[in-house]
Amino acid sequence: MQVMTLPVPKEFSFSENVKYLSNAPNECLIQIKEGRVYKAISIDQETMIVEISTGPNNQEHSISVQFLGETMPVRESVQDAAIRYIRDWFDLDTDLVPFYELAKTDRLLERAVKSFYGLRNMGIPDLFEALCWGIIGQQINLAFAYTLKRRFVETFGRYVEHAGEQYWLFPTPQDIASLQVEDITKLKMSIKKSEYLIGVAQLMVEGKLTKEQLLDMGDHKQIEKTLVQIRGIGPWTANYVLMRCLRIPSAFPIDDVGLHNAIKYLTGADTKPTKAEILQLAGPWKNWESYATFYLWRFLY
Secondary structure (H helix, E strand, C coil): CEEEEEECCCCCCHHHHHHHHHCCCCCCCEEEECCEEEEEEEECCEEEEEEEEECHHHCCCEEEEEECHHHCCCCHHHHHHHHHHHHHHCCCCCCCHHHHHHHCCCCCHHHHHHHCCCCCCCCCCCHHHHHHHHHHCCCCCHHHHHHHHHHHHHHHCEEEEECCEEEEECCCHHHHHCCCHHHHHCCCCCHHHHHHHHHHHHHHHCCCCCHHHHHHHCCHHHHHHHHHCCCCCCHHHHHHHHHHCCCCCCCCCCCCHHHHHHHHHHHCCCCCCCHHHHHHHCHHHCCCHHHHHHHHHHHHC
16 A cells, blocks of 8 residues: 655645535545545556545645555556646645635635635546536536436446445546437436537547647637537536636636525625626636635535
8 A cells, every 4th residue: 555645735624625525415436434535546547546634643734645455556657647636636736825815805705715714626637527517517406416427427437446345437538429319318317418428528539629728728718718619518617617627717607506696695685696796796806716616605515
């Protein structure tokens, strides 16, 4: 069993992030046991199970990563890639000091930062998974979205075993691109969503859509424009992917119902805010809209 210790920023709380992950209903891609996070990761056709916990002596300012059992990565390059995946997943390389500074004088964010100090924008590093999750979650409640995701993963993905437990991996574009719509609708997915999922998978298999291509565009609006040209991806899904996968700090799903409900709750208003009201509230959040949204969503739990 191989153990690595990763330094983390001062503005990081492992327990706060585990608390966030624990709130996902019916989650099938991670397991949490006794405050430790377990996940299967596949890199360069090598699959490993990682156990992530607080650092030595339960110090919050480092985290320990263990590669479990026979899944331990042999090649150093794969191990390094796994660590990069974890750093991206926990968003460890973002400096939150400027965000916390602006929050001190913001009527909504001040309470959010006090309540959830050390929370990171827990990401979805894999572009296909992020796009699929955005599509699956459209216009349905969160609990049903997680149910559909589990069916999707357990039907078309694969798992590895360790100590009698199954650890599932999200399907790859290759797993989905050649499916028929009927293969997915039998999971109680709508026809449209089934078509969208297959379409996105085909674009990725053909090399017409990659994470690197999107990031190379640099400009937030250009990436969003490119994504919304894909069938099944509207502004909400595009901004969700910009937030959770591409780590664009100015991504802002302004039409998100959860964001509206969180603002309504925090302001004590009788009705949800208008778009104009949200834009006014978000004025000071420039280039931190993504984190502001993520922290405000947290109140919904």
